Each structure stands twice: as structure tokens, then as C-alpha cells.
Amino acid sequence: MSATADTSQPLLSDTPLSELPALLLPAYGETWAMVGIVMVLVVVIGGATGVLLYNTSPRGLFPQKRAYGVLSWAVNMGRSLPFLVLMAAIIPLTRWITGTTLGIAAAVVPMTIAGIPFFARLVQNTLNDLPQENMAVGLVTGSSPAQIIRQTQLREALPGLASAVTLNTISMIEYSAIAGTIGAGGIGFLAVTYGYQRFDMTVMLGTIILLIITVQLVQFVGDRIARSLTRP
Amino acid sequence: MIEIRDLHQSYTGHEGAVEVLKGIDLTVPEGSITAVVGPSGAGKTTLSHCISLLEKPTSGEILVDGSDLSRLRGRQLRSARRAIGTIFQHSALLRRITVAENIALPLRNLGVVHHEMQDRVAELLDRVGLLHKANAYPGQLSGGQKQRVGIARALALRPRILLSDESTSGLDPDTTAQILSLLADLRTDLGLSIILITHEMDVVRHVADQVASLSHGRLAEYGSLPSLVADQDSTVGGQLLPIAALPLPAGFDTALDLAYRDGDVDPEWFTRVAVDHQIRLALLGGTVEARGATALGRAVVGVRAEQAQRAIGALNGLGLSARVRSDAGRSGPLGTTTSIAGTDPAGPPLSVAGQIQTGATVGATA
Ligand SMILES: Nc1ncnc2c1ncn2[C@@H]1O[C@H](COP(=O)(O)OP(=O)(O)OP(=O)(O)O)[C@@H](O)[C@H]1O
Numbered sequence: 001m002s003a004t005a006d007t008s009q010p011l012l013s014d015t016p017l018s019e020l021p022a023l024l025l026p027a028y029g030e031t032w033a034m035v036g037i038v039m040v041l042v043v044v045i046g047g048a049t050g051v052l053l054y055n056t057s058p059r060g061l062f063p064q065k066r067a068y069g070v071l072s073w074a075v076n077m078g079r080s081l082p083f084l085v086l087m088a089a090i091i092p093l094t095r096w097i098t099g100t101t102l103g104i105a106a107a108v109v110p111m112t113i114a115g116i117p118f119f120a121r122l123v124q125n126t127l128n129d130l131p132q133e134n135m136a137v138g139l140v141t142g143s144s145p146a147q148i149i150r151q152t153q154l155r156e157a158l159p160g161l162a163s164a165v166t167l168n169t170i171s172m173i174e175y176s177a178i179a180g181t182i183g184a185g186g187i188g189f190l191a192v193t194y195g196y197q198r199f200d201m202t203v204m205l206g207t208i209i210l211l212i213i214t215v216q217l218v219q220f221v222g223d224r225i226a227r228s229l230t231r232p
Numbered sequence: 233m234i235e236i237r238d239l240h241q242s243y244t245g246h247e248g249a250v251e252v253l254k255g256i257d258l259t260v261p262e263g264s265i266t267a268v269v270g271p272s273g274a275g276k277t278t279l280s281h282c283i284s285l286l287e288k289p290t291s292g293e294i295l296v297d298g299s300d301l302s303r304l305r306g307r308q309l310r311s312a313r314r315a316i317g318t319i320f321q322h323s324a325l326l327r328r329i330t331v332a333e334n335i336a337l338p339l340r341n342l343g344v345v346h347h348e349m350q351d352r353v354a355e356l357l358d359r360v361g362l363l364h365k366a367n368a369y370p371g372q373l374s375g376g377q378k379q380r381v382g383i384a385r386a387l388a389l390r391p392r393i394l395l396s397d398e399s400t401s402g403l404d405p406d407t408t409a410q411i412l413s414l415l416a417d418l419r420t421d422l423g424l425s426i427i428l429i430t431h432e433m434d435v436v437r438h439v440a441d442q443v444a445s446l447s448h449g450r451l452a453e454y455g456s457l458p459s460l461v462a463d464q465d466s467t468v469g470g471q472l473l474p475i476a477a478l479p480l481p482a483g484f485d486t487a488l489d490l491a492y493r494d495g496d497v498d499p500e501w502f503t504r505v506a507v508d509h510q511i512r513l514a515l516l517g518g519t520v521e522a523r524g525a526t527a528l529g530r531a532v533v534g535v536r537a538e539q540a541q542r543a544i545g546a547l548n549g550l551g552l553s554a555r556v557r558s559d560a561g562r563s564g565p566l567g568t569t570t571s572i573a574g575t576d577p578a579g580p581p582l583s584v585a586g587q588i589q590t591g592a593t594v595g596a597t598a
């Protein structure tokens with residue numbers, strides 16, 4: 001039985017367990033589609049922003065008080081609104097970019113906008129943890145800034161960056177669920193329409209269990225990757 | 233050869249500009265090691281950053297083989313930096329690549345072709361005795377080994393100048409000695425001009441040819457190591473061979489400070505004074521050690537007041553400088569003088585001679 005058939009049934013009746021996979025799996029796919037697209041954008045744009053933040057900061061390769069101030073302020077702005085508020089606030093922007101305010105495309109815009117500053121700070125913090133002397137080595141051996149960023153900053157920080165991606169991915173899974181409340185689809189949408197609006201315990205529990213397993217799994221894989229990138 | 237001329241460096245802080253270096257003049261000839269010593273905050277690291285061209289001095293020149301590198305920018309600055317190899321305090325090796333890759337990195341970034349790079353890396357690893365660790369990661373090395381890799385990396389681009397800021401602090405004495413003998417060999421074999429910034433006087437005594445002592449941004453003392461040790465007025469000289477002297481025994485009332493002059497000293501001086509000149513000496517403390525062909529030495533002896541002038545004359549004749557300690561007989565260990573002068577970071581610049589005596593008086597009455 002499909003999801004549309006369900007709506008014709010009387011209120012407050014739980015979905016039979018056998019129909020749960022047919023309901024959950026497509027939604028789960030949608031969640032990953034959202035998170036996947038967002039994470040690609042976040043890692044590229046947020047990563048670049050983080051590198052820029054670090055290198056314009058007093059510790060960086062080209063300290064620039066003014067530029068750092070502006071960048072840091074913008075990043076704080078992006079991080080200061082709760083996701084739900086941000087999502088509602090930028091609806092006009094979302095519509096302008098995607099032409100819609102519903103579905104995956106509409107969720108990707110606020111999620112990306114929330115994810116970029118978050119990831120940028122994570123990257124900056126990871127780079128901050130690198131020994132300052134390493135940068136000086138690059139400089140005194142006549143390396144170019146691009147070489148230093150690649151070899152000394154990003155490559156040395158890889159384990160930390162992997163952890164940052166893990167943390168950000170988990171946050172984005174959470175955001176995707178929040179985005180579900182305004183009809184973005186995915187697991188969150190399912191939880192809201194079935195669990196919240198119709199008190200469907202089966203679907204509710206199903207989504208909860210699925211989310212818990214997913215987050216645990218992402219963390220496990222992320223830790224594994226970070227460890228495999230660490231040298232003795 | 234590196235020549236530093238009238239180097240000034242200021243930082244602008246909350247209370248306006250603070251001048252950290254106030255006119256430094258320093259010359260390190262080829263094949264020699266100059267140690268820069270000084271209390272914390274004297275400006276040693278600032279000087280090192282200026283020399284490695286990481287900071288631009290507010291004024292002054294840094295001449296490497298005759299050309300001024302301190303005013304360069306951009307690409308020219310980057311290639312000028314390669315003339316100066318730097319060894320860092322914490323070795324600063326990249327942890328995610330192997331020892332060999334760490335040494336190869338400066339060569340790779342310069343665009344050296346692959347097989348030449350490999351040959352050079354092997355040669356450098358051999359030079360520092362770590363060929364067998366080529367494929368190890370820095371995390372698998374001891375502190376001393378890491379520092380040797382750091383030296384190999386600093387040498388990769390065949391610099392004429394080698395700069396080390398506290399590269400042996402944190403190492404145990406044996407490892408320090410290994411690193412120092414490596415540096416001494418490099419000086420001789422490659423004709424490098426080495427600048428060794430340190431606060432460890434043992435390090436200085438073992439390898440330095442010249443010593444520059446920095447205090448409040450100025451050179452308080454600057455000279456060859458033997459001449460500073462031989463100079464009774466030199467605070468650094470006293471710190472290099474510190475003596476904790478015994479108190480004067482009964483029957484002796486005058487203590488003499490002795491220093492081996494920068495020249496021939498008769499090793500039998502003690503016997504000579506006693507036998508040839510019939511002067512009774514009491515040895516209260518001292519250090520004598522070989523420094524290449526010359527001897528470095530300082531000592532404190534007790535004499536009787538009526539024999540003091542004759543003793544000084546006799547000692548001078550044997551190649552030692554000697555003078556009376558003004559506070560003789562009043563204090564405990566006379567050696568406290570040097571440590572007082574050594575640990576006082578706010579001490580006045582050493583152009584004021586005779587500071588040692590004042591310090592001793594303070595120590596005695598305190
Ligand atoms: N970037 C900077 N901005 C402002 N002041 C600085 C800066 N770098 C150093 N100073 C000041 O310059 C003085 C000399 O510092 P420097 O690090 O050169 O001393 P040092 O001799 O290396 O000391 P230590 O033995 O503790 O390493 C200190 O008073 C320090 O506070």
C-alpha cells in the first residue's frame with residue numbers, strides 16, 4: 001500500500017509494521033540526497049571560507065585585520081540564528097534560487113547557508129591546532145602560500161578535517177529533519193506528518209530508530225577515517 | 233658570511249611603538265659559529281625572525297655574501313629565504329609524511345627533478361646519520377632524531393647560513409652534545425656561517441666561536457669565546473665558566489679571581505707560584521678545559537694579603553690575569569656572584585664594567 005492510500009484511512013490508526021519499509025526507505029533516500037548535496041557545497045565553500053578565515057587571522061599566512069573582521073562577522077551572523085528561524089527568514093531567497101519553497105531543492109538552500117559558517121569555524125579551529133612553527137618552515141624554505149596551504153595546512157590537518165566533516169554531516173542530518181517540517185521531504189517530513197500530526201507510533205519509532213542508527217554509523221565511519229589518516 | 237648592520241625592530245602595541253631591537257651589529261664569517269645569548273625577552277627570537285626574513289626590520293641591513301636581503305618582497309624574498317637554513321625549536325616536522333618526504337619538500341617546491349631530489353635526500357640523511365629512518369614517520373622518532381631531521385631539512389637547499397633558535401632546549405645532555413657536534417662538523421665541512429640562539433651556557437661553551445650577548449635589545453657583549461672567558465669584566469665570561477668557590481680557609485684573607493688569558497698558560501702555574509715564588513695558594517674553585525688548541529679557564533685562589541701583589545705579578549707572568557676580590561672573606565660561596573649576574577634579567581647593559589663586584593657585594597649582604 002502506498003502513502004497516499006494511507007491518508008484515506010481513519011485517523012489515529014498506526015501504519016502496519018510490514019508497510020514501514022516502503023514508507024521509510026524512500027524518505028531515507030531523500031534525506032541522504034539532501035545531506036549529500038549540502039555537504040558537497042559546505043565542504044567546498046565552507047572549507048575555502050575556513051582556510052581564508054584562518055589565514056587572514058593573526059596566526060595565518062596573510063593576516064588582514066579588516067578582512068578577517070568582516071569574514072568573522074559574516075560567519076557569526078550565519079551561526080547566530082536557530083535553523084528553523086533561518087529557514088523561514090530566507091524563504092524569498094530560496095524561492096528565487098530554486099523556484100520553489102517545497103521539497104529537497106528548497107531544503108538544500110537553508111541547509112547550505114547554515115552549514116557553511118559552521119564548517120568554516122570547524123576548519124579554522126582545526127587549523128588553529130596545527131603547530132605555528134610548521135608554517136614558518138614552509139616560509140623559510142621559500143614555499144609559496146598555495147604550497148603551504150596545501151602541504152602544511154590542509155594535508156597536516158586531514159584527520160581533524162575528517163572529524164569536522166563527520167560532525168557537520170550529523171548536524172546536517174538533524175537540519176534535514178527540521179527542514180522536513182516545512183515540507184522538504186525526507187525522514188523529518190515523515191516524522192512530522194505521521195508521528196506528530198497523526199500520532200502514528202510505528203512510523204514515529206521507525207524514524208527515531210533509523211536516525212539513531214544513522215548518526216551512530218556516521219560517527220563510527222568518521223572516526224575510522226580520521227584514525228586511518230593519522231600517522232604514528 | 234652574514235653581516236647584520238644597525239638592525240632595529242619595533243612593534244606597535246597598545247602603548248605605542250616598542251623598540252625590541254635597538255641597533256644590532258653582528259658578523260658571522262664563513263665556517264664559524266656565533267652564539268647569541270641573553271635573558272628571556274632580550275629580543276633573541278625577534279633577531280632570529282629578522283635573520284630568517286620572516287619579519288621585516290624597521291631599519292638596518294641583513295647582508296648575505298654582500299647583498300642586502302632585508303628589503304625584498306614577493307618572489308625575490310621567497311628565493312632569498314632559501315639562502316638561510318633554519319632549525320626550529322620543536323623540529324617542526326610534518327607529521328603525516330615520512331622523514332624522507334619532509335626533507336624532500338623544500339626541494340620539491342623548488343622544482344628539483346625527482347632522481348636528483350632522491351639522491352640529495354639520501355645524502356642528507358646519511359650526513360645526519362638517519363639513513364635507516366628514511367621511511368619512518370616523525371612520530372616514530374626520538375627528540376634528538378627529529379632535530380637531526382630538522383637539520384637535514386634546513387640543509388636541503390644548500391644554504392650558506394644556518395640559523396638555530398633554541399634547537400637544543402628540551403633535549404637531554406647527551407643528545408644535545410650529539411646535535412652540537414653535528415653542527416660543529418657542518419660548520420667545518422660545509423663552511424657554513426651558523427647562528428646559534430640559546431640560553432644554555434653549556435651549549436655556547438661547547439661550540440661557539442663567537443658569543444654575542446643580547447640585553448634589552450642591544451649587544452651587551454660581543455667577542456670570541458676565549459676572549460670573553462679571559463676577560464674578568466665579562467659577565468658572559470663568568471656565566472660560561474661559573475665557579476662556586478669555597479670560603480677562604482684559616483690563614484688566608486685575600487681571594488683572587490683568575491682567568492686564563494687568550495694565549496699560552498703554563499699548565500704548571502699552581503706549582504710554579506708555590507715553588508718558584510714561595511707563595512702559598514689555596515685553590516677555592518675553578519674550571520679548566522680544552523677549547524681546540526687553547527685552554528679556557530677560570531679559578532679562584534686564596535692568598536695572604538701581604539703576598540697578594542707578588543702573587544698577581546707571578547700569575548700574570550704565567551699567562552693568567554688576576555685580581556683581588558673586594559669582598560673576600562666576608563661571604564659564603566664566592567661563586568654566587570656569577571649566578572646573581574646571570575639570573576637578573578633587568579640587569580644593566582654590560583658596557584658598565586666591574587658589575588661583577590657590585591653583584592658580589594649584594595650577594596654577600598643579602
Ligand atoms: N609580534 C610582537 N609584537 C609585540 N611585541 C613583541 C612581538 N614579538 C616579540 N615582542 C616583544 O619583544 C620582546 C623580545 O621578545 P623575544 O621573543 O625576541 O625575546 P627572546 O629573547 O626570544 O625571549 P625568550 O628567551 O623568552 O625566547 C619581548 O618583550 C616581547 O614581548
Ligand SMILES: [Mg+2]
Pocket residue numbers: 276277278
Ligand atoms: Mg625566544
